[in-house]
Amino acid sequence: MKINFREHIFSLILTPLIIIICVISYFRFMVYRDYIVEYEGVCDPLVDKCFIGCEDDACTTEYYYTLIQKYAHDLYKECGNDVTDCEEANICLPDDRECSIVYCDVEVDGALCSIPTNGLDNLQNDINVDVGEEDLLQDNDIDI
Numbered sequence: 001m002k003i004n005f006r007e008h009i010f011s012l013i014l015t016p017l018i019i020i021i022c023v024i025s026y027f028r029f030m031v032y033r034d035y036i037v038e039y040e041g042v043c044d045p046l047v048d049k050c051f052i053g054c055e056d057d058a059c060t061t062e063y064y065y066t067l068i069q070k071y072a073h074d075l076y077k078e079c080g081n082d083v084t085d086c087e088e089a090n091i092c093l094p095d096d097r098e099c100s101i102v103y104c105d106v107e108v109d110g111a112l113c114s115i116p117t118n119g120l121d122n123l124q125n126d127i128n129v130d131v132g133e134e135d136l137l138q139d140n141d142i143d144i
Contacts, residue, residue: 033072036098039083040065041090045114049104052114064114067102074099 005012028034043050043066050064068089074096079086092099104113 033076035072036069037072037075038067038069039089041068041101042066043103045116047116049106049116050114051104051109052112066104069098069100069102070096071098073097 040051040053043064045064048066050066053063053065055061055063070089070092074093075083075089078088078093083089092101106113106115
């Protein structure tokens with residue numbers, strides 16, 4: 001039985017190429033974890049501009065998050081296979097090769113953003129109301 005290479009040249013070239021691409025992809029994604037992952041990170045709406053997410057379709061319960069992009073190899077090195085309870089997953093460490101934390105931008109995302117209500121701003125307003133300008137000037141007088 002003689003195989004005619006001219007009739008099967010496409011199959012003879014394509015089959016080894018597909019096998020090589022599959023092996024390279026397996027090592028890149030499964031062994032070396034050479035890709036970027038994006039996930040929701042922890043966000044405090046009192047301090048930062050957070051994205052607003054809904055836990056159900058009716059949106060009765062909201063949660064706040066940032067978008068974190070991190071190199072998968074670094075993430076698995078820091079947290080292992082379970083990144084849900086890993087605090088290092090929510091911050092960019094100095095050893096991370098590619099890492100970014102994206103906060104909500106009101107100009108771009110609009111209604112999907114929370115506006116920070118800094119507790120310090122409210123405290124500062126309360127202090128300014130209690131202390132008058134005359135009291136501040138008397139305390140700052142310097143005798144020469």
